[in-house]
Amino acid sequence: MRVLALITVIITGIILIYGTVDMPDWGDPNSPASKHVSPEYIEKALEATATPNIVTAVLADYRGYDTLGETTVIFTAGISCILILRRRKKRR
Amino acid sequence: MIPQSPVLVVVIPLIFAFLTLLFGWFRRSFCYPITLVALSLSFFASLHTLHIVITTGTIHYYLGSWKPPWGIEYVVDYLNAFVLVIVSFVSLMVAIYSKRSVEQELPEKIVYFYCIFLLQVTGFLGIVITGDLFNLYVFLEIASLAGYALIAVGEDGAPFASFNYVIFGTIGACFYLLGVGYLYIVTGSLNIADLSQILPNLYHSKVVLVAFAFFLVGVSIKMALFPLHVWLPDAYTYAPSTVSALLAPLMTKVGAYVMIRVMFTVFKPYFSIELIPATTILGWMAAAAILFGAILALAQIDLKRMLTYILVSEVGYITLGVALANRNGLTGAILHILNDAFMMLALFLVVGAIMYRSGKREISQLRYLHRKMPFTMAVFVIAALSVIGIPPTCGFFSKWYLILGAIDANKWIFVAVLLVSSLLNVILFFRCIENAYLEPVAEHSSVGSELAITREESPLSMLIPTLIAGAGIMSFGVLSGKIISTIIQFALPAGF
Amino acid sequence: MFNFIVSNYNYWIYIVLMMIGFYAMIGKRNLVKKIIGMNLFQTAIILFFISTAAKKGGTLPIIEHGHGHGAHAIQAAAYINPLPHVLMLTAIVVMVSTLGVALAIVIAIYKRHHTLEENEILWQQK
Numbered sequence: 001m002r003v004l005a006l007i008t009v010i011i012t013g014i015i016l017i018y019g020t021v022d023m024p025d026w027g028d029p030n031s032p033a034s035k036h037v038s039p040e041y042i043e044k045a046l047e048a049t050a051t052p053n054i055v056t057a058v059l060a061d062y063r064g065y066d067t068l069g070e071t072t073v074i075f076t077a078g079i080s081c082i083l084i085l086r087r088r089k090k091r092r
Numbered sequence: 093m094i095p096q097s098p099v100l101v102v103v104i105p106l107i108f109a110f111l112t113l114l115f116g117w118f119r120r121s122f123c124y125p126i127t128l129v130a131l132s133l134s135f136f137a138s139l140h141t142l143h144i145v146i147t148t149g150t151i152h153y154y155l156g157s158w159k160p161p162w163g164i165e166y167v168v169d170y171l172n173a174f175v176l177v178i179v180s181f182v183s184l185m186v187a188i189y190s191k192r193s194v195e196q197e198l199p200e201k202i203v204y205f206y207c208i209f210l211l212q213v214t215g216f217l218g219i220v221i222t223g224d225l226f227n228l229y230v231f232l233e234i235a236s237l238a239g240y241a242l243i244a245v246g247e248d249g250a251p252f253a254s255f256n257y258v259i260f261g262t263i264g265a266c267f268y269l270l271g272v273g274y275l276y277i278v279t280g281s282l283n284i285a286d287l288s289q290i291l292p293n294l295y296h297s298k299v300v301l302v303a304f305a306f307f308l309v310g311v312s313i314k315m316a317l318f319p320l321h322v323w324l325p326d327a328y329t330y331a332p333s334t335v336s337a338l339l340a341p342l343m344t345k346v347g348a349y350v351m352i353r354v355m356f357t358v359f360k361p362y363f364s365i366e367l368i369p370a371t372t373i374l375g376w377m378a379a380a381a382i383l384f385g386a387i388l389a390l391a392q393i394d395l396k397r398m399l400t401y402i403l404v405s406e407v408g409y410i411t412l413g414v415a416l417a418n419r420n421g422l423t424g425a426i427l428h429i430l431n432d433a434f435m436m437l438a439l440f441l442v443v444g445a446i447m448y449r450s451g452k453r454e455i456s457q458l459r460y461l462h463r464k465m466p467f468t469m470a471v472f473v474i475a476a477l478s479v480i481g482i483p484p485t486c487g488f489f490s491k492w493y494l495i496l497g498a499i500d501a502n503k504w505i506f507v508a509v510l511l512v513s514s515l516l517n518v519i520l521f522f523r524c525i526e527n528a529y530l531e532p533v534a535e536h537s538s539v540g541s542e543l544a545i546t547r548e549e550s551p552l553s554m555l556i557p558t559l560i561a562g563a564g565i566m567s568f569g570v571l572s573g574k575i576i577s578t579i580i581q582f583a584l585p586a587g588f
Numbered sequence: 589m590f591n592f593i594v595s596n597y598n599y600w601i602y603i604v605l606m607m608i609g610f611y612a613m614i615g616k617r618n619l620v621k622k623i624i625g626m627n628l629f630q631t632a633i634i635l636f637f638i639s640t641a642a643k644k645g646g647t648l649p650i651i652e653h654g655h656g657h658g659a660h661a662i663q664a665a666a667y668i669n670p671l672p673h674v675l676m677l678t679a680i681v682v683m684v685s686t687l688g689v690a691l692a693i694v695i696a697i698y699k700r701h702h703t704l705e706e707n708e709i710l711w712q713q714k
Binding site for chain 1: 595596597598599600603604606607610611614615639640641642643644645646649650651652662663664665667669670671672673674675677678681682684685686688689692693695696
Binding site: 226230233236237240241244248249251252254255258259262263266269270273276277282 | 610613614619622626629630633636637640671672675678679682685686689690692693694696697700701709713
């Protein structure tokens, strides 16, 4: 069983490393990720949202719905823990 | 005035989940009506969304009015709206059914149960309707966490089964996230429509290939496609009856929807068919799932466990339709999403009713049930005929399209697999129906007419959803031509 | 060749870390070790994403002297990419929530089986 797990892990690792061959260099300012969507975030965030912290602007404004989902995840986890761990109070 | 119903479908169960908790602390009996109100409103909103899509075409709803790809958008086309209506209707039926069953199995946790129930439905609806890959991941995690909790409060053996599901499900979600990450690194976008335009220039890239592979493996784990299905039988057998009835029809279908979206909308169809042999591999996995599920179901004594293996087999049907990748095959797959949701709903509701009345669910316990619970067993027979694929139930029509698709693609071995599986299903259900309907001769002659089995049908709140599910199976069979011509024909991804 | 290694080594380190966590999730038999592996796997994915946000010569994506002062042009090349950071904030929250629910389930398992080894639990269930 452990051998099977080891083989699976090694194959997954090799596939992942194989995928990084074509990736843009680390820190390249001309990579597609830095050229497509994020320049607009950096340049326009201050005037569109009046927030100097661009990460906050994206998190709470441009992608605020993801933050709502994340809050719901925390809520779900909290209520799930109550659901799983709650014990019947023994009445004397 | 833009229609707000796409977002209302998701937000109403979310808000009502908080309200359930709030009002449930005052009085427990408020939870059930609040849940019903929430899911009915969500169902009407999804019907309204389907109506808008049919009359005016694809809806693009920008959340927060930020244009994509800088903001998140909801894209609702025919496929989306169709699956949305199915998910909200099935969850409404299970919610109506849940009252008696939850009171019997989880008496002290009712408030929290209904809260997590609504959050689970929110997760499913959010996955189906979104047009942004990372938003899909967030709602996938909402649905997964709620699922882990709902399964873990079942009977003996449920926490361990749920832990296995946690490990597998987290691997699946993390592989999906890795796929999103790899795609982001080379394209810079997370929006599905945007990606479908940027990616065709990058199909030669190794990064895109690895991303596709990780998407498929992650979604296959969530969808329980053979051989990654090992978490499903234990998890759905030991879960409470309501939870199995909610998760079994829906989780796998939502996973199949995500697979169709990734394979045919994010990546163009020719990528999966010609550039890499993805459809060939998926075809073999699907055929193995169909046969494996049917054969293992034969070996079970527990009725609910047998149904979970049939579920594994049904996932194989949908994947086979996707893997055939022609018009008839995809029509069969999308029609089977509808049919399988209702078949699994009916079967699991019946098993839950049997469990409620008698506390046991082995196949040998089905004896004399046709006199005790005639309506429930009638629905069981209808669902069994649909799984086998006998007209005019809906199962026949989706299998018919799948066989047509296999013939179109000249893959005769898949035709053989489909026919053999129907035969195996006949043997499978004949055992149960024989136990339920035909009485053993020896007992009958010795006891005679003094054997008075009283009618002990399931309570009305459980009976009505079961009957609606059975009626749905019959009517969708008869109406399948109309469904295909109005909805499914336009739901096929571009290029078919 | 050396250039190739230098430009991609960040990805490789995090992939090795991911695979260590992945092996712990599927190869170990103790339930808590599996949870530790899950945490390691997800943390490595988060690090992987964040490493793609770096930019040569870029600084933190916070615009100094933003309010009030004269509006000088903001150049995208001067700041690092903010989007992966945003996505990973959500992913960290999801990771912690999953850890919480997994540990609650382990408590429920322990109450019932009084052991946390997978083979003993399977033996008890027979």
